Amino acid sequence: MTIHGLRRFPLVTAVVFGVTALSNVAQFLVPGMLAHLERAPAGLHGDWWRTGTSLFVQDGGVAGTVSNLLFLVLVGAVAEQAVSRSRWLVCYFAAGLVGEIAGYAWQPHGGGNSIAICGLAGAAAVALWRGDERLPRFAPTIVLLWCAALLATAWFPLLAIGLVAAMAARVAAERGIAVGRWTAAGALVTGVALTAVRNIHGVALLAGLVVAVALVLSVRRRNPVTA
Template identity: 40%
Template sequence: MTALAYLVLLATAVRAGLGLVAGPGPDDRRRVPVATVTALVVVGVPTLLQLTVVPALLGQLGRDRAAIGDGQVWRLVTSLVVQDGGVAGSVFNLAALAVVGVVAERVWGARRWAVVALASGVLAQLWGLVVQPVGAGNSVAVFGLAASVAAVALRSGDRVSRLFGAASLLVGVALLVAGDIHGGAAVVGAAVAAALLALDRRSRR
């Protein structure tokens, strides 16, 4: 059931985002999604090493409440580049990063994409210390990006995009209430999106 909620949140966010970026011009089609490609490399290389020749990386870099409490705060960041879901979970996380990442980068641009992804990824780890003290994976950054796109669609998309955006955000809230780390990531992503949109409104005044 949780896996289905994950798929619904991501799929509805992507659909909402596609409604926002429909009808790209020639320049948009040729533009390389730099932030997404960079993230895939930064996450993919350590993940591949962890799954093949250096399995100890998960224990050394993953989220661990006891280790973080002992001062290894860097795990709040490094836990994003290793995976706790084995081969299947790693493939899903990287595929989701590619699909959601490209759509989110079309919506936000590379710099704001990085802000949303890092804020969601790192702050969700704090929620994870409460609900899932040990773990790892880039999925929290993906869920934050997805929710940020849904938040933009809810504010400025067409009717269909708003419906999909609302559905995505409702699933995120449900996951948060259920004590799922991905719900925390989604809420952070939506909050960062709201802050960025507010900054845009102020700058236009």
């Protein structure tokens, strides 16, 4: 039985969403919570917890919070169809950590789980490249929509390019045209382009792709027949 094209309930996505959402609500209710938990130079000088807690608060106000939570559900649910739940967590937090490290150099102040979502987008992109049949038909559209949102953080007009690509992927999917590899290539190009302009989402997306590939290769080494 499938739920909206999903082969299994995205349990770990739901749990991480719940924890993050509760933390986001708290930050709007508790004065100073964001300032105490977000990424800041103090994270390198004693406030070590900021590197992790900054993934559970949002610096984009209500609109940014809603957007990040929505994409966490969408991208997370797609990725959870193709990777185990433990690997989902590895992709999410590994990309988040890499993004935070880049953030200390390029964007010293901030918070949000968007860089962690990039890890899930990377996992979904690699699964699309491999033609993983467990992915729902709308997976390319979701990944490209996320890429569009990321490009908009660098230069808003780029959002239009990403949206056109996402809609094209949707039409192609409805007509039975395979666009998995084109989508994966789009994610790679997005990561490289954003990294070139010192946008932390680019580094996080590339990290997500690298981690996802590494996980696939590790499975192949252990089980070369079925991987």
